[in-house]
Amino acid sequence: SNMLFKNAVKISHDIIKQKIANENIVLDATVGNGNDTAFLAKLVGDNGKVYGFDIQKIAIKKAKEKLKSLDLLNRVVLINDGHENIDKYITEKIDLVVFNLGYLPGGDHSIITKPETTIEATKKALKMLNSKGLIIIVVYSGHKGGMEEKNDIAKFVKELNQTKYTVIKLDFMNQINNPPSLICIEKK
Numbered sequence: 273s274n275m276l277f278k279n280a281v282k283i284s285h286d287i288i289k290q291k292i293a294n295e296n297i298v299l300d301a302t303v304g305n306g307n308d309t310a311f312l313a314k315l316v317g318d319n320g321k322v323y324g325f326d327i328q329k330i331a332i333k334k335a336k337e338k339l340k341s342l343d344l345l346n347r348v349v350l351i352n353d354g355h356e357n358i359d360k361y362i363t364e365k366i367d368l369v370v371f372n373l374g375y376l377p378g379g380d381h382s383i384i385t386k387p388e389t390t391i392e393a394t395k396k397a398l399k400m401l402n403s404k405g406l407i408i409i410v411v412y413s414g415h416k417g418g419m420e421e422k423n424d425i426a427k428f429v430k431e432l433n434q435t436k437y438t439v440i441k442l443d444f445m446n447q448i449n450n451p452p453s454l455i456c457i458e459k460k
């Protein structure tokens with residue numbers, strides 16, 4: 273549709289489309305149902321690469337099936353581990369990172385991303401990011417633990433050196449029920 277600001281995920285995808293080029297190496301830090309992974313895999317093309325992490329086996333399994341059915345699995349590396357361990361699997365520089373926090377929709381709502389590991393992963397991703405690279409985080413605050421995570425992330429990104437990074441936050445100001453926000457960190 274033509275709604276520019278439909279929701280945080282839609283805006284994140286619009287931004288990602290402008291940033292990703294063919295052959296980029298990108299990271300989906302929270303694979304979940306694999307929607308973002310598939311979106312990224314299309315954009316990087318045949319010679320690009322997407323790394324995808326999730327702590328839930330079921331998420332990795334379902335995402336794998338989805339990517340296979342879309343004929344995109346050839347450019348995706350799925351890893352059943354926490355994003356706080358990305359440096360154990362990725363040695364290349366990366367161009368873009370997506371976090372879609374919270375719980376797996378349609379899955380176990382008690383398994384959620386946690387502030388400490390999200391921030392540890394973000395720190396590691398910042399180091400691995402290419403110049404002009406982007407980290408994009410969709411943050412949920414409506415579930416138990418969500419507001420704490422949102423606040424901790426905000427506190428962390430606000431302190432990033434402005435000579436090295438541009439940090440922005442997008443909020444839906446007149447929506448009820450804690451709509452997700454978007455945080456972007458662009459490396460200079």
Ligand code: SAM
Pocket residue numbers: 301302303304305306307308309325326327328331353354355356372373374375376377383384385386389
């Ligand atoms: N981007 C996904 C999609 O398009 O379907 C949705 C992601 S869902 C909101 C959040 C996911 O993060 C869950 O599947 C959960 O298992 C995962 N998760 C929680 N902690 C994690 C961690 N430390 N490392 C990687 N994934 C984690």
